[in-house]
Amino acid sequence: MTSLAGAAQLNYQQLSREQAISLLVKRDAQRKLGLVWExxxxxxxxxxxxxxxxxxxxxxxxxxxxxxxxxxxxxxxxxxxxxxxxxxxxxxxxxxxxxxxxxxxxxxxxxxxxxxxxxxxxxxxxxxxxxxxxxxxxxxxxxxxxxxxxxxxxxxxxxxxxxxxxxxxxxxxxxxxxxxxxxxxxxxxxxxxxxxxxxxxxxxxxxxxxxxxxMSADSILDAFRQRDERGRLCRDRLLRKNGKNSLRKDRPTMHFPLAAPDGTEVLPMLDNGLEGRWSHSKDGIARLQAEGRLIWKQVPGQDGRLAWVPYAREYAPETPDRPxxxxxxxxxxxxxxxxxxxxxxxxxxxxxxxxxxxxxxxxxxxxxxxxxxxxxxxxxxxxxxxxxxxxxxxxxxxxxxxxxxxxxxxxxxxxxxxxxxxxxxxxxxxxxxxxxxxxADRVAFEDFAYDLKPRHLWLAIQAMHGVPLAPYDPDAALQVGLAEDGAAVAYCDRFTPAAEERVADLLARHQFLIVYAYTPGPLRDALEGRNSVEIRAVPDELVRRFQA
CATH class of the missing domain: 3.40.50.150 (Vaccinia Virus protein VP39)
Incomplete structure (x- = not known):
């Protein structure tokens, strides 16, 4: 994406043959399509x-x-x-x-x-x-x-x-x-x-x-002007294909006879006498018939006599919509x-x-x-x-x-x-x-010991786990929230007997517990052998994710 603007600052007269070739190779390798800016x-x-x-x-x-x-x-x-x-x-x-x-x-x-x-x-x-x-x-x-x-x-x-x-x-x-x-x-x-x-x-x-x-499109229902015997909105569309690619030569496999209600065979012939084709394949028409949607009607032909014509019945969508x-x-x-x-x-x-x-x-x-x-x-x-x-x-x-x-x-x-x-x-x-x-504020990495506060850590921990945000409570032995995945999440600023007791209570009530601690060592020692708890060090874990 970057240009070779830096190359314009070179004195080409002073380049060796190898340097010039190398520069040209880099230029030719650069993509020609796309956006370039300085x-x-x-x-x-x-x-x-x-x-x-x-x-x-x-x-x-x-x-x-x-x-x-x-x-x-x-x-x-x-x-x-x-x-x-x-x-x-x-x-x-x-x-x-x-x-x-x-x-x-x-x-x-x-x-x-x-x-x-x-x-x-x-x-x-x-x-x-x-x-x-x-x-x-x-x-x-x-x-x-x-x-x-x-x-x-x-x-x-x-x-x-x-x-x-x-x-x-x-x-x-x-x-x-x-x-x-x-x-x-x-x-x-x-x-x-x-x-x-x-x-x-x-x-x-x-x-x-x-x-x-x-998007909702109630106007689609305007095209369905009939009702079947159960009162459902529907329309009947001619089974013979019309318009583009409607000839037998366009889709030879879709030109075949159908048996009308009186047993006579009906072919998809166009009004001008040319051989046409059906809009559905044999399998498609079989499905129409199985679903009761193959409709036969007698309509006057060009010679004035009634002729059997097949239609495919379509029902209005329950929730009409369109892209x-x-x-x-x-x-x-x-x-x-x-x-x-x-x-x-x-x-x-x-x-x-x-x-x-x-x-x-x-x-x-x-x-x-x-x-x-x-x-x-x-x-x-x-x-x-x-x-x-x-x-x-x-x-x-x-x-x-x-x-x-x-x-x-x-x-x-x-x-x-x-x-x-x-x-x-x-x-x-x-x-x-x-x-x-x-x-939002910034804390220089070298100033963590002075400027990174427990409230900063607890807000970030809650956000990482989808815990609805609550303020940091300096009087609580442990900051606790429930993550999106159902796990309990806690932050331990100082490991005290009260914090240890609170962790034990959480383990008794939740299948899994994640505890973030500024000094994780004592907490790991106290909970050694417990498989239902994971202890993570802060700010190390946050910095790792921040720099990923």
């Missing part, structure tokens, strides 16, 4: 932090909402740091990732490094690509094998983002680029072309696609979304281009089931988390800017209280749920 200088200047990442529960100014323990997480902090922490705690567990990243339009919507902005557009573009690449690389490892990714973008970086996603996720994972009509009213009349749409790039494995739901189209002009737009924001927060200037809840509901309804985990690491106004809450999905939202994270938190507080806007009426939403407001 990574060398960007990598040096970005100087991405390599410190260990920790999470803290927010204070009174960043309150968690609802009642603990919490299944949902609002993380405030650099999303690169948050993703690194999540790679330690949630690798392979996210069912759906949706992000609405900065579009890099040049209107100060994204300023990652002013030095590059001031240089030229080429470096702005390359820095944006590197910014996205770093985060998507980690996000890929968070997706479950049957998980799906959706990324909103516009024309400015849309084609380049598509190539970048191909690079990270693989072209075979690309499903489509949905087109969403984002406005339904006249736009700026001064522009040459009104930008009325955006794209949503979708990537998913075959396993993920197999889980995708189809989702790739063009979405039937969901709400930013205009309705802004109005929704104004209803929730009168007098507060809404976001410029907020995504409507109906759009997010379509994505989550298509790619997830209740209880699935959804991630949005460009949370913004909180639409993804709001919709996930209302639809019964678990969620993790990451927002870098403290002020925006505060807005999202306030919005989600209203959702928990049962705010009636967006998709609430459609779902009968009347409130519920909650989330932990976490704040």
């Amino acid at each position: 990574r060398e200088e960007i990598e040096r200047d970005l100087a991405l932090n390599g410190d260990f990442v920790v999470m803290d529960l927010g204070g009174d100014d960043r309150p968690s909402r609802g009642e603990a323990p919490y299944r949902n997480l609002l993380i405030e902090g650099d999303n690169f740091d948050a993703l690194r922490w999540l790679s330690m705690t949630h690798a392979g567990r996210v069912r759906c990732i949706y992000i609405d990243p900065p579009y890099n339009t040049g209107n100060r919507d994204w300023v990652y490094n002013d030095k590059f902005v001031k240089k030229d557009d080429r470096f702005r573009h390359s820095t944006w690509l590197e910014f996205m690449f770093r985060r998507l690389e980690i996000a890929k490892n968070l997706l479950a094998p049957d998980g799906a990714l959706f990324v909103s973008i516009d024309d400015n970086e849309g084609p380049y983002l598509k190539l970048l996603l191909d690079e990270v996720f693989g072209r075979d994972m690309f499903v489509t680029s949905f087109i969403w009509r984002k406005v339904d009213s006249p736009n700026d009349n001064k522009v040459k072309i009104a930008p009325d749409h955006e794209y949503i790039h979708c990537y998913a494995s075959d396993e993920a696609l197999a889980r995708f739901r189809r 989702f189209p790739s063009i979405w002009a039937d969901v709400m737009t930013t205009r309705q979304s802004k109005a929704h924001h104004k209803e929730m927060f009168p007098g507060v200037e809404p976001f410029v281009t907020p995504k409507p809840e109906q759009l997010m509901a379509r994505i989550l309804g298509m790619a997830t089931e209740p209880g699935d985990l959804v991630l949005d690491f460009f949370l913004g106004s909180g639409t993804t988390a709001a919709v996930a809450t209302k639809m019964g999905r678990r969620w993790i939202g990451v927002e870098t800017e403290a002020e925006i994270a505060g807005f999202a938190s306030a919005r989600l507080a209203k959702v928990i209280e049962g705010e009636p806007g967006g998709i609430s009426e459609d779902l009968g939403w009347d409130g519920g749920g909650g989330f932990a407001h976490l704040v």
